Amino acid sequence: MGKAVEFTKINKYFPGVHVLKDISFSVEEGEVHALLGENGAGKSTLLNILHGVYPEYEGEVKLHGTKVHFRNPNQAIVEGKISKVHQETLVVKDLTVGQNITLGYEPLKGGLVDYAKMNKDVNEILKDLDCNFKAEDIAATLTSGQMQMLAIARALYHKSTIISLDEPTASLSQKETEALFKVVKKLKKDGVTIMYVSHRLEEIFQICDRATIMRDGEFICTLDVAKTTRDELIHAMVGRSVAAVASRLKPCRKQDEVVLRAEHLTGDAFHDVSFELHKGEILGFFGLVGAGRTETMRAIFGADKRLGGKVYIHGKEITGSWNSTKALRAGIGLIPEDRKTQGFLTLSSNIDNIAISSLEKYMKGAFVDPKKTRANAERYFKEMDIHPNDPDYLTKNLSGGNQQKVILSRWMSTDADIIVFDEPTKGVDVAAKAEIYRLMEDMVEEGKSLIVISSELPEVMGLSDRIIIMCEGHINKEFNRDEFKSSDEMLDYAIGGN
Amino acid sequence: MKQLFDKYKREFIVLLATIAMCAIFTIMNANFLRWSNFLTILQQMVLNSILAVGMMFAIITGGIDLSIGCTFAITGIVVASITVGGGNPFIAILAGLIVGALLGAFNGFLVNNLKLQPFIATLGTMSLYRGIAYVVTGGQPVTNVPDSYRNIFNGKMFAGIRYYIIVMIIVFVIAYIILQKTRTGAYLYAVGGNEEAAKLSGVNTVKTKYIAYIICGVCASIAGLVMLASLGSAESTAGTGYETNAIAAAAIGGTRMAGGRGTPFGTFIGGLMLAVLKVGMVVINVDSFWQYVVTGIIIIVASYFEFIQQDVQAFLARRKQG
Incomplete structure (x- = not known):
């Protein structure tokens, strides 16, 4: 052969x-x-x-x-x-199965589409594949x-x-x-x-x-x-050794104060998710794409609807209608996975992108004081070493790592002390990755509590105090840092083993 | 100064084009430069500009409001009925503004709570509100609005300037303050620029969009109040097609149709340009039919210019980054 x-x-x-x-x-x-x-x-x-x-x-x-x-x-x-x-x-959901299959290469007769032949040809293929639908069916069904x-x-x-x-x-x-x-x-x-x-x-x-x-x-x-x-x-x-990539210099010492607690949380893509986040810890969420990690966090942050279960933030249960504005006020921040569609404001400068979640801090009477938003942005530009060093620059024109730093600055400007990082180093180069890890550790040192969703095992294993592994919408396993052994074992739980 | 130019580049270019247009009209007929003609242009732009600045709020959030012409008519009918019936003109004005806010809020409800596309939602309310206007009046105009009301807007100050010119300026100043100075303004731009990102930044996107549609409705009402004062009667057909002129003024002034960008200054210049065009064509005796042709060309050219400008900016950004 x-x-x-x-x-x-x-x-x-x-x-x-x-x-x-x-x-x-x-x-x-x-x-x-x-x-x-x-x-x-x-x-x-x-x-x-x-x-x-x-x-x-x-x-x-x-x-x-x-x-x-x-x-x-x-x-x-x-x-x-x-x-x-x-x-x-x-x-294309509005077209028939036959139209979809032949799209762009429809059989013709005298310049017009020959639907009889199309359906006949397609049905032969479908029959061959033992399919229980027909060329004439609408794809949406x-x-x-x-x-x-x-x-x-x-x-x-x-x-x-x-x-x-x-x-x-x-x-x-x-x-x-x-x-x-x-x-x-x-x-x-x-x-x-x-x-x-x-x-x-x-x-x-x-x-x-x-x-x-x-x-x-x-x-x-x-x-x-x-x-x-x-x-x-x-x-x-x-393959590789885990510690070489991301590592914690100072793992969290005591884990007694619970800042966030989810009980039997259920939504469209996850069910019966219960966990606790302690003050000053990094809690890793590992799983494969589609395991329900992002959806769980979005529900806690108020970006998506919750179908059931309870959430306690700093010991207080969230009740009534819940949205991202209330979540922010309660002290939760979320750094989304897709910076381009969910992270930065496409048409806005770095100054505005950093200030948008904490505008109440830059007020002069009833008005936002542009001097204060600028001063705030300049401070983070210096602290985080963002390139090019121009706060007036549009965020969309920065590189991935620098965009991520702008969004980090946004949340550090707020009073949020529980911050969810969804794939924080996706599309970020190695140097910026290391800086983001360092910033995360600084945040924990300051007493903030972080949740890190990541599909990169070395990253979660290197950073986390505890790891929760999700699989197909539920929590499959939880590990404490001293129980982290092999990545094989983690991957095994992520693909449904036990 | 340079910063100001950078920020309002687009607006200044439209302003220059408008001035160039004035020069051409003046060369063709020196009468164009008269003070009275200048007043005519200002009066001509009042209704459209007030409607356009409200429309701009809806567009900035990524939406649109096609129902403003009908809100405009309903306001006229409500205020006319109250004043003709002997009601206090100021109470009538307040009632008119409340009507605008409520009709705007209903648009906000459709867009936010029922998650309808703004175009479809307000296409629906356009017909709905117009229908209400017909039903309430039975198709009959409400006439003989008392001077006690009309003079509030229509009265002259000095040099022949009427009060409604001042009203227009106040509307634009307030719009400028809301958009450029307040938190709400920042949220409006954020929602239009990237709604999902704004939501995940903790912005209350629902409240923000409600505000946009309410402001849009109130602006339509203010325009309705001015119209009623200058005509002295209210008709259920008033304001038909005004939404398109308002969109045109906002677009020419640099409002981004997909949301996230637009300034009151730009919309003002856009309204001014359309008014100059209209009055200028009359002064140089061009058939009014040609106005439509020219207006259409200007809208297309202005949009194309917007398109080019983005390419140039992206190019400069790449060069700056190296």
């Missing part, structure tokens, strides 16, 4: 970051090949190169022995016969499992010989997952090559032949799944 995909010395740079380093490996024709690694290991970047999303890279990609270089995803699908099924399937099938059907419509599945089961039920696996096995029998990205290790053992592991943009190894144990796999994925 030949090689379906061959990567040779792939390098990829983003401004200031070397994201893929000399990646070389190959995927056999007709195998199910897993691509594994932590968040940020470079799996998505590599798939994006393969599927023409990133046309600029160094190195060589061969499909079935022929060198290719796709300029866009469409070219990859049509000319390369290679399709990607996204984590969040891209579906499908479940997420059916939409996944729709995406696979689209790949087959384009006669793809290679299909990538990126976290295909992330939003599927157990039954839908089984149906998907049946399809994967059938495709394999028909000679289609599958590249499979998933965090759920048991799936890898169920359906994959081989697995390639990536870490920090590097190729680590390709393993024969049948000859590998789960522990070996996890160890290869996590």
Whole structure:
């Protein structure tokens, strides 16, 4: 059998970051090949190169022995016969299944769309895949499992010989997952090559032949799944020693005063979450994407609705209608995961971005005094060493790390003493990362209490006094700092083990 | 001074364009420069500018209010009915303002509590409020508004300046203070710039948007009060289509349609430019139909200019960063 995909010395740079380093490996024709690694290991970047999303890279990609270089995803699908099924399937909900599958390449008759042929062709594919929906159905009526099938059907419509599945089961039920696996096995029998990205290790053992592991943009190894144990796999994925990245110089000493307590908190994406946060501690929340950590914190902060459960802040239960303004007044701050859409105000200068949550401090009578907001911003610019050193600059034009420092300044300007950091170092370079860790430790020294949501194990393990591990909307395990042993164990709890 | 120019660059450019327009009209007809003509321009801009500055508040939060022309009409009817019936003119004015605030608050309710798109919500209230105006009056105008009311706005001070000019200036000064000096102003810009980020910064976005729509409604009422004073009668059809002129004035003055940016100064200049255009075309005897053509071109050019300006700014920012 030949090689379906061959990567040779792939390098990829983003401004200031070397994201893929000399990646070389190959995927056999007709195998199910897993691509594994932590968040940020470079799996998505590599798939994006393969599927023409990133046309600029160094190195060589061969499909079935022929060198290719796709300029866009469409070219990859049509000319390369290679399709990607996204984590969040891209579906135009108002169109029919048939229209979605043939979108852009509809069968024509005399210049008009030949719907009879479209539906006939599509229904044949759907029947082949054993789907319980028809080409004529409106896409909006499908479940997420059916939409996944729709995406696979689209790949087959384009006669793809290679299909990538990126976290295909992330939003599927157990039954839908089984149906998907049946399809994967059938495709394999028909000679289609599958590249499979998933965090759920048991799936890898169920359906994959081989697995390639990536870490920090590097190729680590390709393993024969049948000859590998789960522990070996996890160890290869996590690899490095934890303490080298983030570390606590002064771990919290006493943990007696409870500043925040959640009891049986329930919302759309989480259920029965109970925990306590102590004064002066850093409480880590680890879990995979979609574990419900962000949603839990947003509910506590009043950004989303709570469906049940109680929250006590400084011993006082929150009652009545709860919103972010009240949360701020009660002393809670939240530094969101996505700086661009949730963090800074797009059209505002650094001064205004820092001042927005603490305007009552800069008043002169009934009016906001611009001198005071400026003085406040200048103070933090100096303390945090923000570049370029221009408080009038628009925050959106700063680099990720500096933007994060601006948002940190915003919350340090308030009186909030409970601060939730959601992925605080996402998209932040190494130097700024270290500074943010130092600032967090300073905040704890001052008696503030922090919650850190992170998908980076070294980060949570390095920083936290305690770690709570969430999995699929509930708390699966809690560790005290002296119980932190191996990252393998943590990852195990995050993927549902116990 | 440089700082002032940087902040109001867009506004100054529109002002320069307006002055250039005046120069052209003057060359074509020297009568354009008369004091009386200047007064005409000011009077011409009063209604549209007051409506536009209110509209600007809604737009700054990322919304819009299509119902202002109807609020304008209802206010006229309410105030006319009270004063014709012998009521105290000042109480009538207060009642008119309350009506504007309530109608604005209802728009706020639809946008905030029912989470309707502002365009659709106020398209609905536009028809709803207009319908109320027809139903209440039976389609008949309310006439013979007493002078005791009319003189409050219509009376002349010196040099032929009427009081409503002063009213307009006060409205703009208050708008400036709210937007540039108070916390509410900062929140209004924050909500329009990035609502989710504003919410996660602890800004009460619901309250902020309510305030915007209430201010918009009150401004429409103030314009209605002025209109009633100068005409002496109220009609249920009054103000039809005024919302588009208000949007035009705000847009020409640099208000960002997606929210987050806009100044009273800019909207004032936008209103001024439209008034200069209208009066100038009459002075040089251009067919009034052509006014529509020219106004349309100016709106398009002004929006395109906004677009270019953002590119230039992004370019400069990149160069500054190296």
